[in-house]
Amino acid sequence: MKRFWKAAEVVVAENGFGITLDCRSLKTPARADLAMPTRWLAEAIAAEWNECGESVDPRTMPLTGLANAAIDRITIDKDQFAAGFARYAEGDLLSYRAEGPKALVARQAESWDPLLAWARRRFDVDFACISGVMHAPQPEETVRKLGHAVAMLDPFQLAGLSPLVTIGGSLVAGLAVLEGMMPAEDVWEAVSLDDRWQLEQWGEDSEARAALDLRRRDFLAAARFLDLLN
DSSP states (O other): OBOOOSOEEEEEETTEEEEEETTEEOBOTTSOBOOBSSHHHHHHHHHHHHTOOSBOOGGGOHHHHHHHHIIIIIGGGHHHHHHTTHHHHHTOGGGEEOSOOHHHHHHHHHHHHHHHHHHHHHHTOOOOOEESSSOOOOOHHHHHHHHHHHHTSOHHHHHHHHHHHHHHSOHHHHHHHHTTSSOHHHHHHHHTHHHHHHHHHHOOOHHHHHHHHHHHHHHHHHHHHHHTTO
């Protein structure tokens, strides 16, 4: 889509804060009003549209994409969307440790143990951790409680949480970002540990590094989306 507007602005709407393009209300792909729950998020989305070049490139507008998903996809059936997160509770990245070498095992413990310890305290759960890649069933109560925590989130929170979990492979890490347990950059360092280890051991690979950088960009954009909801 070619740029057809001069300026995007935030306006107070009946259902939150809307964005206009030259006084015309910005719509989602499903033609719903793009109304945000906070002015901070609306202003950030308006900035994406103001900074757009001559053509719209969705890759440079991650906040708009997440807002569209919240309104067009998640709101329609929030419970079903939230239920999909349960599979990550059953196989959380942080529960699967390397068998070796010792340096990697130690690095995983240093990076991942604090996140699991936080989740144990925060949600009153426990985790089955194993060395290797064989599936280790998590306690049913852990899956239930983490699933309940996700079910309590609103569509915008779920939209921001979703990329954190799918990119990082860890529901615990995603919830840690959502609740501000530690800076998003530190959580990214934790969930990308194995990938960075491989690059360190085998040398820089331009394609692998580019893919990792894209994942980092999307992970931090989702974290920013959640931060702007507060």
